[in-house]
Amino acid sequence: MAVGEVVTRVAAGIALILAAVGGPGAASAAPGTDPLDLDALGARLANPKTQKATLEALAGRADPRVEPLVRALKDGALYPVKSGGFVLLADDGGVRTLRGEPSVDAKGQPVAIEPEQEAVGLDESSFGLVNRLLERFAVLSPRREERESAAVKLGNSRDVSAIPLLAAAAERERDPSVRAVLAEARAKLELLSPDAATRAQAVRYLAALRTEVALAQFRAMLAEEQDPAVKSAVREAIRDIESYVGLRNIVGYVFNGVSLGAVLLIMSLGLAVTFGLMGIINMAHGEMLMLGSYTAYVVQELFARRWAAQQDYYFFVALPLSFVVAALVGLVLETGAIRFLYGRPLETLILTWGIGMIFQQGARLVFGDQTSVNPPTWFRGGVEAMPGLILPWSRIFIVALAALALVVLQWILQRSYAGLRVRAVMQNRAMASCVGISTRWIDAMTFALGTGLAGVAGCALALIGTVDPEVGKTYIVDSFMVVVLGGVGKLLGTVVASFGIGISNKLLEPFIGGTAAAVYAKVAILLIVILFLQWRPTGLFRQRGRAAAESASA
């Protein structure tokens, strides 16, 4: 029986070595179906004369089953045993067979390695080869990220010998996203396959994925490809992918525009209401936004120092607090200065600009030129709306926040008693005053509400950018454009103008192209607004009645 076993082993070993050295025909054989004798392989590896050739042959096969063996060889943990064959010394000190199972002898007792036994040595010149081999086996790693990055690497390696390994890895893979990456990598390698049918299939597979990564490879193929069927498939795939990428980019730009529009909306809502109500323009509105951003920063720092474990929850404090801080400052500003200039909008403009300058420089002196707020961890990542298009959570949150602010403001103005009085003052200040509404109090509260909203915008903005003293200036000109374009007194106008300006800005940027696209897009938007006002000087939607006539002459 023992003799028979040895004979079969030797025979299998010879067969294996023949197969391993046999060249591409052997390499393309699917793994898992051929008999694999690890012990014989171990013997070849243990022999310094055949070690290198065997490793080279293995590199052409990349059978996942040999991984423990090769790793042990590298780590110096491969030991021959007396009974013939080899065992591995695992990290925990246990002894394993070459297949990774606990090694037991015929009596079921664990096999021990004799103390004087030396491990199989690895020739220095083969070290790089082993490393490359093991790198490939990273697609089988227990860690998801490692598997994914190894698959991407293999896909770009242009090494067709990795195809069987990728196929085997895909079979074992449980995680669907990693499996997709593995399949993609395999298809990319199959593009280089000598078999036209395989190539065509890979082209179709990649085209269906609509991934940009294959595009360059497709273009290169177009020049070299001989087979007409494959060539036309490639051409079609390029067309498909390009049109898809175009669509996806447009969706991406529109989403960026919507998120810019959302920031503009939160900021302009307050501006529009104060402008509609009092006919004044608050040039310090941008600095109110800055206050919100810095409130978020200060709260974050406070949490980092006191309650580091609950760091992420700082945002729940920062958001309402930024509203309160900005609203209080607005209240002080209105009652302390602006109310004395009632009816003189241009003086208010100069005054509020001066106040804005003081705030800006004050912030620079206190906080320095640039600080940044770390979004809570749950805002990291995003939703993959389309393959290759990820919408960040932080931006989605801003859009939701803008919608919420709009709904709340609309409710306050249209449904609440306070809103009723605000509207009354907006429509006819003198008459509202006559029927006992304290217009002064309404002015102050509305102004505070407006600046508070700017504070909220600032807190939200801190999620997607750095915080610096100039942050208000970046958005204030656009917000004024929104107010002018949207018209006075109608929230709908503000909404349409915000998203109109935001989206067209982001759509124009790639259309213009170049490094200065953002600048020229802004300039173009301004020209469009000015031309639009030629046609409708009072903006998109205007308030009817005498209030409108008065505010237009202000």
Next chain:
Amino acid sequence: MSPDGRARPWGAEHAALALFGAVFVVGLPVANAAGLVSDYYLNLFGKYLALAILALGMDLLWGYAGILSLGQAIFFGIGAYSIGMCMMLEGSGKGVYGERVPDFMVWNQVYALPLFWRPFEHLPVAVAAAVLLPALGAVVIGFLTFRRRLRGTYFAILTQAIAFAVWLMINRNEMKLGGTNGLTDFKSILGFSLAAPGTQRALYTLTAALLVAAFLVSRALVRSKTGLVLQAIRDNERRLEFLGYSVASFKIFVFAVAAALAGLAGLLYAPQVGIITPSQIGVLPSLEIVIWVAFGGRGTLWGALLGAISINWLRSVLTATYPTLWPIILGGLFVSVVLLFPQGLVGVGARLGSVARSGRAATGVVAAPDAPERTA
């Protein structure tokens, strides 16, 4: 009493103007030539007087016609860049690289002179462009806004946005105007070295004389019928419309005059200061002009002069000692001028004068000149 000085006898104002001319047009240059006033101070005053011309235009526009433009610095910039380009071209070939184009173009890999730079090789063209281009720009903007009855805050916001857009664009190297560094390193004008004290003295004298001329023209304008219509526009635009005046034409006219004065100011400023950068164009510099006028006394030509000179002098002093506090001080000026003394230095002076004359508190001197009747 209207605050434009009409109530004052012409004789007194004549005397004041003669004194001003004697001190600034004749006195300072002579003292400089005699070695009593340093070149540095003469140059500093040259800068203030150029900016006073800018303030005069702003006063005509805002003080008299009630139009708040937040884009005057653009017109100033056009003037300064025009003469700057001319001086750059005069010095080209003498730069570090010896190329036929200004050095900054070499840094940006531009070796052929852009077409729009060509006309500025000739000084007369540059001077004409410095004054006429701003006027033309103002007519275009005025046409697009005033005729559509975009006024008050709407106009202020639009001009602010235009200033912002121009500032954004001029900062770009692709505009071939030196990007954020602007135009600098001027060598000579009409062959006269700018480093020579004689050239600077001549430029100063020219500036002072042109300021006096601009003052006389402005004075004639505000005392003319047109000037009266402009003040009427400020006080009640709608009533004037009902009376059948073409309000838009008057506004476009005064806007163009103010822009031309701003261009002239830029023209005189650049050779004396030796640099023009985008930081002098844009929204904040435009608003600062408003503050000079408000500080000196809005709606009085003397106020514009006084405001421009005093605030710029203050800036020279304070930015040297407290550079980080200057924006706060300037912001504080914005606030205090508007809230505490809306009539500016001239108003304070007039009130003190009338207190001294009558021995009791003057009444009604400082009625707000511009409060529109909103409760109609």
